[in-house]
Amino acid sequence: MxxxxxxxxxxxxxxxxxxxxxxxxxxxxxxxxxxxxxxxxxxxxxxxxxxxxxxxxxxxxxxxxxxxxxxxxxxxxxxxxxxxxxxxxxxxxxxxxxxxxxxxxxxxxxxxxxxxxxxxxxxxxxxxxxxxxxxxxxxxxxxxxxxxxxxxxxxxxxxxxxxxxxxxxxxxxxxxxxxxxxxxxxxxxxARLRAEQAQRLAREAIAREMHDVLAHRPTLLSVHAGALELRPDAPREEVARAAGVIRESAHEALQDLREIIGVLRAGDAGDEGRPQPTLAGLDTLVAESREAGMKVALAQRVVEPAAVPASVGRTAYRVVQEALTNARKHAPGTEVTVTVTGGSGHGLTVHVRNPPPDGEVPHVPGSGQGLIGLTERATPAGGTLRHGPTPDGGFEVRARLPWD
Incomplete structure (x- = not known):
């Protein structure tokens, strides 16, 4: 034509x-x-x-x-x-x-x-x-x-x-x-460039959300399965407790996966499914980690924690979750210190630190995408996230989030 x-x-x-x-x-x-x-x-x-x-x-x-x-x-x-x-x-x-x-x-x-x-x-x-x-x-x-x-x-x-x-x-x-x-x-x-950029941002958001939601559960599964493999002669009670944690973690991971797939199929986040985690969920997260055998010390010194914006609280939760997951993989057996401080007008500070592990730690595969995703969460909102080794050989993650 x-x-x-x-x-x-x-x-x-x-x-x-x-x-x-x-x-x-x-x-x-x-x-x-x-x-x-x-x-x-x-x-x-x-x-x-x-x-x-x-x-x-x-x-x-x-x-x-x-x-x-x-x-x-x-x-x-x-x-x-x-x-x-x-x-x-x-x-x-x-x-x-x-x-x-x-x-x-x-x-x-x-x-x-x-x-x-x-x-x-x-x-x-x-x-x-x-x-x-x-x-x-x-x-x-x-x-x-x-x-x-x-x-x-x-x-x-x-x-x-x-x-x-x-x-x-x-x-x-x-x-x-x-x-x-x-x-x-x-x-x-x-228009084509905007569409490609929107698709790229959507893919990055989906990848970040799936990592934040799913990475924590499989790590628990890996830790307890490895413990059972290394100690086949463990007491019956300890084996039963580890099996219960594995079963519960697998159930939670499958539930999270079903919710994410449902959102992707619907094309709309909507209000269905469980609510997103907030700062109030840190106690449950720490308790869950303790049940998995971790040593976690939580110190919350937040003025009016109920007034923390949902987006800020969710980012703080994800920071702690990712830091605990990394500590469980790379520094097993150490005591992790979680400190959350701040108030309205001063911002919210999240500090997670663990000392160096005792002895040699088995290699656990990791791509570092979790910390990258956390940085992508904090930076657009005006916050900062820093992470790296400490002088004594440990590791720390420090995030500062705006709270107007």
Whole structure:
């Protein structure tokens, strides 16, 4: 369909649209160009024939000048076919030719129109201004037998200005078409980039949420399963307790996974499922870790903890959860200290620290995405999160969250 429509567009517009579509512009003329060129050729011939008939009725004009005038007019009609390739050169050449030959007036007008379509106004102003300045001299030397001197000058000036105005209108219309096309292309590109960015942010949010929700439970499973593997002769009560923790952790992980999958399928977070954790859930989180065999000391010194915004409390919960998970994997058997302080107007500070582990710790795979995700949670809200080893060989995570 585009190939068929291209033949009826101006070549300049068609080449620009080809470049927009990703294909190289073709310089060959379209069917529309050939039709317009043929019409301009006929118009130049028609004006030349009319001027030739006027020359035949002028007895004061020598026969040699009349023949020379018509020869120049015929040659100028032939160069109309070059108007698209060399519009400025043709228009400049037609200024002296038009001054010497009345039958080339049609070609002069066509050249002036082509110049106005394909070149900036400064070139049109110079050529048209020169032609208008030569009109009084031309008609003084070769007066028109049918019209008065001032009348023929005014008629020629109006005709030339009309041709220039028409050409500038065509040029502005083409530029507007290309401008609208360019703006539409930029809008499509920006919309595609916004969509890609939204998809990327959504994927990052989903990955961060799944890591925060699910990483804690499988770590408990891994720790207790490893303990059972290393101590197959453990007392029955200890084995039963570890199996209960494994069962409960697996159940909670499956429940969290079902909720996340349900949200993804629905495409809307909604209000279904269990509520998101807040600062009040730290006691339950610490108790859960203690049941798994961890040593955790929790110190909450928060003024009016019930007034903590939900988003701030949820981020603080995730920080503690991720820090406990990392301590369980990389420093088993150590006592983890969790300190939460702050108040309204002063911000909320979360500090989780663990000493170095005793002896060699088995390698536990980890990608560090949890701490990266926590940083992505804290930074956009105006908070900060720092983590790293301590001088004694331990590890600490310190987060400061805004609380207006």
């Amino acid at each position: 585009w190939a068929a429509r291209r033949w009826w567009l101006p070549s300049a517009v068609a080449d620009e649209l080809d470049r927009d579509a990703g294909s190289p512009g073709r310089s060959r003329r379209t069917a529309r160009d050939r039709l317009v060129d043929f019409c301009c050729f006929l118009a130049a011939i028609a004006v030349g024939l009319a001027a030739a008939q006027s020359l035949d009725h002028r007895a004061d004009l020598p026969r040699a000048l009349s023949v020379a005038d018509q020869v120049l007019g015929a040659l100028s009609c032939g160069v109309v076919w070059l108007r698209r390739r060399h519009p400025l050169a043709l228009a400049a050449a037609m200024v002296p030719v038009g001054f010497m030959s009345d039958t080339s007036a049609g070609t002069g007008l066509v050249a002036l129109f082509t110049l106005a379509v394909h070149r900036p106004f400064r070139y049109v102003a110079w050529i048209a201004g020169t032609q208008l300045a030569l009109l009084p001299v031309h008609y003084k030397l070769r007066p028109d037998p049918d019209l008065p001197y001032l009348g023929i000058i005014a008629f020629s000036a109006v005709l030339s200005l009309s041709v220039v105005g028409w050409g500038m209108f065509v040029r502005s219309k083409r530029q507007l078409m290309l401008s609208l096309r360019d703006r539409a292309r930029r809008a499509e590109t920006e």
